[in-house]
Amino acid sequence: MNIDFPLILVILVFGSGVIWALDAVIAAGPRKKRIEALRAEFPQWEDVQTTDAKKFMAAVNASATEPAIVEYARSFFPVLAAVFVLRSFLFEPFQIPSSSMVPTLEVGDYILVNKYTYGLRLPVLRDKVVSINSPERGDVMVFFPPHQNKTYYIKRVIGVPGDLIEYRDKHLWVNGEQVPREWLDSASGDSKRTRKGLETVGDDAPYLMQIDNLRPPRDFSVRVKPGHYFMMGDNRDNSSDSRVWGQVPERDIVGKAVAIWMHWESFLSVPSFGRVGTIN
Numbered sequence: 001m002n003i004d005f006p007l008i009l010v011i012l013v014f015g016s017g018v019i020w021a022l023d024a025v026i027a028a029g030p031r032k033k034r035i036e037a038l039r040a041e042f043p044q045w046e047d048v049q050t051t052d053a054k055k056f057m058a059a060v061n062a063s064a065t066e067p068a069i070v071e072y073a074r075s076f077f078p079v080l081a082a083v084f085v086l087r088s089f090l091f092e093p094f095q096i097p098s099s100s101m102v103p104t105l106e107v108g109d110y111i112l113v114n115k116y117t118y119g120l121r122l123p124v125l126r127d128k129v130v131s132i133n134s135p136e137r138g139d140v141m142v143f144f145p146p147h148q149n150k151t152y153y154i155k156r157v158i159g160v161p162g163d164l165i166e167y168r169d170k171h172l173w174v175n176g177e178q179v180p181r182e183w184l185d186s187a188s189g190d191s192k193r194t195r196k197g198l199e200t201v202g203d204d205a206p207y208l209m210q211i212d213n214l215r216p217p218r219d220f221s222v223r224v225k226p227g228h229y230f231m232m233g234d235n236r237d238n239s240s241d242s243r244v245w246g247q248v249p250e251r252d253i254v255g256k257a258v259a260i261w262m263h264w265e266s267f268l269s270v271p272s273f274g275r276v277g278t279i280n
Contacts, residue, residue: 004124004150006087006088006123006124007124009080009083009084009087009088009123010084010123010124012076012080013077013080013081013084015073016072016073016076016077016080017073017077017081019069019070019073020070020073020074020077023066023067023070023073023074027067027070028066031064031065031066034063034064035060035064038056038059038060038064039056041056041059042055042056042059045057084123087115088115088123089115089116089120090114090115090116091112091113091114091115092112092113092115092254092255093110093111093112093113093261094110094111094112094113094142094152094154094257095108095109095110095111096108096109096110096111096154099235099238100154100155100233100234100235100238100239100240100241101140101154101155101156101233101234101235101239102210102234102235102238103196103208103209103210103234103235104140104156104207104208104209104234104279104280105140105154105234105257105260105279106263106275107265108263108264108265108266108269109260109262109263109275110260110261110262110263110264111154111257111258111259111260111261111279112257112258112259112261113142113254113255113256113257113258114255114256114257114258115254115255116132116255117132117133117255117256117258118132118133118134118135118253118255118256119131119132119133120132126251126252127251128250128251134160135157135160135229135253135256136157136160136202136203136204137157137158137159137160137163137174137201137202137203138156138157138200138201138202138203138204138207139156139157139202139204139256140154140155140156140157140256140257140279141154141155141156141157141229141231141253141254141255141256141257142154142253142254142255142256142257143155143229143231143248143252143253143254144248144252144254145245145248145252146245146246146247146248146249146252147245147246149252152254153231154257155231155232155233155239155241155242156201156207156231156232156233156234157202157229157230157231158172158174158201158230158231158232158242159174159222159224159229159230159247160224160229160230161224161225161226161227161228161229162223162224162226163175163223163224163230164176164221164222164223164224165220165221165222165223165224165230166219166220166221166222167217167218167219167220167221167243168217168219169217169219170211170217170236170237172199172201174201179199179200179201180199180200180206181197181198181199181209182197182198182206183195183196183197184196184197184198193212193213193214194210194211194212194213195210195211195213196208196209196210197209197210197211204280205280206280207234207280208234208280209234209235209236210234210235210236211236211237212236212237212238215237215238218243220243222247224247225247227249227250228247228248228249228250229242229247229248229250229253230242230247230248231247231248257279258278258279259276259277259278259279260275260276260277260278260279261273261276262276263275
């Protein structure tokens with residue numbers, strides 16, 4: 001079951017804020033006046049040993065106590081609001097659930113997603129309100145895939161609007177030019193099935209990728225539509241990506257994956273920080 005955490009967070013933030021605000025406008029004033037009246041009625045209310053103090057506390061508890069829901073709203077609203085702003089507009093944590101981005105990202109990697117680099121968007125609605133940058137070839141991007149709009153996916157941007165993307169015999173071509181690739185192993189021995197290499201599809205540093213020689217090639221040729229992006233996993237033969245469910249519209253972008261901050265494969269394993277670093 002997919003939990004819509006952004007929607008839940010919005011409801012909690014605005015719900016607690018509304019409760020706190022309504023109480024401050026409607027009920028807090030009368031409560032304060034009632035307490036002042038009780039202090040006048042029981043002049044020795046500050047001396048805990050007196051009868052006045054006991055009667056004062058009993059009267060306050062009976063008629064001037066802040067409701068529990070208001071107390072919780074007042075306590076949690078600042079924390080929830082801070083999390084809301086941080087997660088919605090700055091950075092959001094994300095766990096890698098599958099091997100589609102191996103060897104760049106492994107199952108169990110915890111990453112940070114920059115939410116503002118591609119522009120500020122309204123939570124839940126996803127409407128862009130401030131344009132900043134656009135995705136570039138080679139970026140590792142988090143997004144909602146077009147075949148379903150509830151689960152985050154993470155892949156690499158291979159094609160931007162207008163690009164001609166071709167895949168021939170497990171080699172990438174962009175706008176008629178073959179993407180440079182340098183193999184890191186031989187095609188024999190232990191690496192006969194899986195081969196790892198370095199590719200450079202954008203202006204950034206080369207990134208790791210791998211192919212499975214026992215899987216048949218999935219050759220294709222496609223032109224990236226305006227306002228869309230062609231996404232592929234670095235684990236080329238073990239990735240469900242734009243080759244399967246199509247191009248990603250600009251509206252469904254979540255943000256750019258920028259760093260690994262922890263690796264934790266399972267609840268029973270020990271968290272590791274050996275993979276901490278930026279993402280290429």
